[in-house]
Amino acid sequence: MTTTDGFAVVRTSGEFKLVAQRDFPAGSRLFGVDGQITEEPTRYSVQVGAGIHLDLPGGHAPEELMDRFFWRFTNHSCAPNAQLRGRAFFALRPIEPWQEITFHYESTEFEMAEPFDCRCGDATCFGRIQGFKFRTDDERELLRPMLADHLLAMLNVVHR
Ligand SMILES: [Zn+2]
Structure with missing residues (x-):
């Protein structure tokens, strides 16, 4: 387990995940995202603007990846329970210690580098997670409350 400020990266059943280590109220800022700007998405990048993705820079020791780039877990x-606003994640609802921090990848990614089949089991599960580009108008409305600015702008244009 690696501890950062208020968060920890843990590995269970071979899967890494990011968990809170204290309470975070709804709406509070969780952590910023930082990285190397690329024009194309990669497996680990997060989209923060139109054609702007933050990826992990190469050449860093594992400890530094865990400490500085823990967002990628x-x-x-x-x-x-979290959403990206600008270049930071914020709590969508109250988060308690040891709860996993998650966000909807299609709330930030227009077209993902590595689509996957989600098995979260939630009633609203989209199944194949591949990017906002592939969602219907109704599905895009479901995402609206958690959308990052660059996708929200696109939604507003579509409906004008
Ligand atoms: Zn799901």
């Missing part, structure tokens, strides 16, 4: 959920 934030897993997907179709019923997440």
Whole structure:
């Protein structure tokens, strides 16, 4: 387990995940995201703007990856407790110690480098997670409350 400020990266059943280590109220800032800017998404990048992705820079020791880039261990959920706003994650609802921090990958990613089949089991589960680009108008409305600014702007244009 690696501890950072208020968060820990843990590994259970071979899967890494990011968990809270204290209470975070709804709406509070959780942590910022930082990395190397790329124009194309990768397996680990997060999209923070139109054509702007933050990826892990190469050449860093594992300890530094865990400490500085721990955001990349934030897993997907179709019923997440966090959302990206600007270049930081914020709590969508109250988060308690040891709860996993998750966000909806399609709330930030327009088209994912590595789509996958979600098995979160939530009633709102989209199944195949591949990017906002592939969602229907109704599905995009479901995502609206958690959308990052660059996708929200796109949604507003579509409906104008
Ligand atoms: Zn799901």
